[in-house]
Amino acid sequence: MKTQLHIDWTSCDGRGLCAELLPGVLDRDDWGYPVARGKAGRERTDVPLRDADLEAAQEAVVLCPKLALSLHERKVQ
Amino acid sequence: MSQANDTYPPVPMQEGTRQEPRLLAAGPDAGWAQHLDTFGTWEPHTAGPGLLEELAAAGLTGRGGAAFETWRKATAAAGSGRKGMFPGRPVVVANGAEGEQLSFKDRTLLAHAPHLVLDGLMALAEALGGASTYVYAPAAGLPRVQQAISERPRGKRIRLVQSPETFISGESSAVVNMIAHGSAVPTDQRRRLSESGLNGRPTLVVNVETLAQVALIARYGAPWFRHAGTPTDPGTRLVSVSGPAPARDVVLEVPGGAQLSAVLEEAGMDPAALSAVLVGGYHGRWVRPAGHALSPVGPPARTARPGAGVIHALDLQACGIQATARMVSYLADQSARQCGPCMFGLPAMASVLNRIAGGETNHRLASELDRLGKLVTGRGACRHPEGTTGLVSSALEVFAPDFRAHLSGYCTGPGGAAA
Amino acid sequence: MWAFGRVSGFVALALFTGSVLLGILNRSGRPLMVLPRFSISLLHRNVALLAAVFLGLHVGSLLLDSFAKLNPVDVVVPFLGSFQPFWQGLGTVGLDLVLAVVVTGLLRHRIGQRTFKSVHWLSYGVWPVAMAHALGNGTDVSSGWFLMLAAASAVAIAAALLWRLSPSFLETSHARQGNLP
Structure with a gap:
């Protein structure tokens, strides 16, 4: 099992709190929306997390002003 | 560039090509009698879980764009339908939305062979243990489907939903959103539609051509299906071919792995007089007309992914x-x-x-x-x-x-x- | 009790002013000097909660005060009070609105963004109601320091609102208007 940070793009407004809380995981694009660092394809929507980032990710889920973030477990395939 | 909604391209003449027509074999505007005459009597409601195994053996992939293996998608939905304390009855949607301006093969199929699509829809629904069924199509296509349903002894419980004429209306989560809430825009998918789709039920959104292929596989079996095409891209597919005048827009049925240049020639174009060809539609890729096979798998230098089957040629003069x-x-x-x-x-x-x-x-x-x-x-x-x-x-x-x-x-x- | 009731009212009003300003800053998506965005978000929340606590003290102390003659019904239902029912009623309206905003704010993750947001808009109504209540009902209106403070708050809120409505309000507004970096 691996924890992923899911970004609901239909809710996200690019306020940038998550990128501050997870600077090693998320960057921001021209318009302020989060970009997963070093990830390609759909891993930019379901971002795999290292255990060290879990706590900060939980904080980001709680503080996201648009409730656009969620954590979920995905079986490693 | 876009087709008028009430006119359909003629059923292609397949003379002189290697591929016998399969999907449009019953001819133009095929009614219930012609359908039975051509394909034989068969009861789609007798299909069982064995159909999914047959689809796996056939290697049928989705003809709506993503080219995902149909049996995998169906098996996932069947699996989710059995899980949990209150298993939700699955849903199968025949997706005939063709927002793509350059695509017209799905509406051609729905106009000329609606019974094959309905056969496939009912058979797949039955194989999932009695799923609810929907046909989702643009306004111009629905009356023909409604007429076809009324001609059949069964199938009265198939519900029709009109799709808007937007590019994104055929995206699977948009399809489910339209049926559930009347808004054909995609939704965030934390869970796959095959796990939780329409009203939380396992949902399969299947392209209408894919369903017609399902109907043929259910009738004639996987070996027959694999008789056309290549081992990695078995069967046939419909393509919507358009290009510079005087070439007319035409729907062709071509075998898997067909050479792009051969398809262009069949549509009345000279590949040497074309600068590039858009394969797969607006979400597809430009390729040079020569040296590409149409297949969802293969080396990118020599294969062009057909996507939803759009082939649009650009002449040498166009920028x-x-x-x-x-x-x-x-x-x-x-x-x-x-x-x-x-x-x-x-x-x-x-x-x-x-x-x-x-x-x-x-x-x-x-x-x-x-x-x-x-x-x-x-x-x-x-x-x-x-x-x-x-x-x-x-x-x-x-x-x-x-x-x-x-x-x-x-x-x-x-x-x-x-x- | 009377003095405490008045003072806690001022403090609550000042904190609400701060919370509204922080909320607008928070909405812009901009950090403030050394404060990162999530700190502004937390500060906005904590200042608002503190304001609510002082509001509770304000109401509670006046409920116990013999001079104010506030009865429990007036705390919930506006415009029934014995002393300046209209101005006091505004205070009750403010209290009800604050309760709604605080409860939906704390339950944001449960009730969903849409409900939260629609109730949270009421915050813009709380501030003028509270200020009007303070000016109309308060017994310190004659004192210069209070008027100065009220005027300064009003100017700050008005400026923040104008900024909120300006096209360059969002941190990312330049790029979102279609300009390439």
């Missing part, structure tokens, strides 16, 4: 950059404006591309286009951003000399602003 710029502007305009990267990124890409097409000689524009494309991919509820990026990156590749010409101040085609 590929201007053609692509028009398409990207359209795609940017068709964004549902829900997801930031799509809402802002696609117009930005269209703007840069239009500046190049318009003759602006700023060499940073090409790299900016590339950067924006890489920025938006993978970041949306649906795949509209990466589909658009794929089109643009193929244009940068195939029209590389034209880009250099534009950025140096001249256009190789007529009517170029920088000519």
Whole structure:
């Protein structure tokens, strides 16, 4: 099992709190929306997390002003 | 460019080609009697779980664009339907939405062979243990489907839902959203539709051509299906072929792995007189007309992924950059404006591309286009951003000399602003 | 009790002013000097909660005060009070609104963004109601320091609102208007 940070793009407004809380995981694009660092394809929507980032990710889920973030477990395939 | 909704391209004459017609074998406007005459009597409601195994053996992939293996998708939905304390009855949706302006094979199929689609829909629903069934199609296609349903002894419980004429209306989560809430825009998918779709029930959204193929496989078996095509791309597929006049828009049924140049010739075009071909539609890629096989799998240098079966040829005189710029502007305009990267990124890409097409000689524009494309991919509820990026990156590749010409101040085609 | 009731009212009003300003800053998506965005978000929340606590003290102390003659019904239902029912009623309206905003704010993750947001808009109504209540009902209106403070708050809120409505309000507004970097 691996924890992923899911970004609901239909809710996200690019306020940038998550990128501050997870600077090693998320960057921001021209318009302020989060970009997963070093990830390609759909891993930019379901971002795999290292255990060290879990706590900060939980904080980001709680503080996201648009409730656009969620954590979920995905079986490693 | 777009087809009038009430006129359908004629059923193609297949004389002189290697592929016998399968899906459109019953001829134009085939009614219930012609359908039975051509394909034989068969009771779709007798299909069982064995159908999924047959689909696996046949190796049928989705004909709506993603080319995902149909049996895998169906098995996932069947599995989710059995899970939990209150297992939800699965849902199967026949997806006939064709937002793509260059695609017309699905509406042709629904007009001429609706019974084959309904056979496939009912059989798949039965194989999932009695799923609810829907047909989702544009307004122009629904009366024919309704008529076909009334001709049949069974199938009265199939519900019809009208799809709007937007590019994104056929995206599977948009289909489910339209049926559930009347809004055909994609939704965030934390869970797959096969796990939790319409009203939380396991939902299968299947392209209408795929369902027609299911009906044939259920009747004649996997070995018959694999008789056409190649081992990696078995069976046949419908393609919507369009190109420069005098070539007419035509729907062809071609075997898997068919050579693109052969398909173009069959549609009445000379591959040598074409500069490039758009394969897979607005979310597809530009390729050179020669040396490509149509197949969802294979080395990218020699294969073109057919996607939803769109083949659109550009003649030697037309400017590929201007053609692509028009398409990207359209795609940017068709964004549902829900997801930031799509809402802002696609117009930005269209703007840069239009500046190049318009003759602006700023060499940073090409790299900016590339950067924006890489920025938006993978970041949306649906795949509209990466589909658009794929089109643009193929244009940068195939029209590389034209880009250099534009950025140096001249256009190789007529009517170029920088000519 | 009377003095405490008045003072806690001022403090609550000042904190609400701060919370509204922080909320607007928070909405812009901009950090403030050394404060990162999530700190502004937390500060906005904590200042608002503190304001609510002082509001509770304000109401509670006046409920116990013999001079104010506030009865429990007036705390919930506006415009029934014995002393300046209209101005006091505004205070009750403010209290009800604050309760709604605080409860939906704390339950944001449960009730969903849409409900939260629609109730949270009421915050813009709380501030003028509270200020009007203070000016109309308060017994310190004659004192210069209070008027100065009220005027300064009003100017700050008005400026923040104008900024909120300006096209360059969002941190990312330049790029979102279609300008390339």
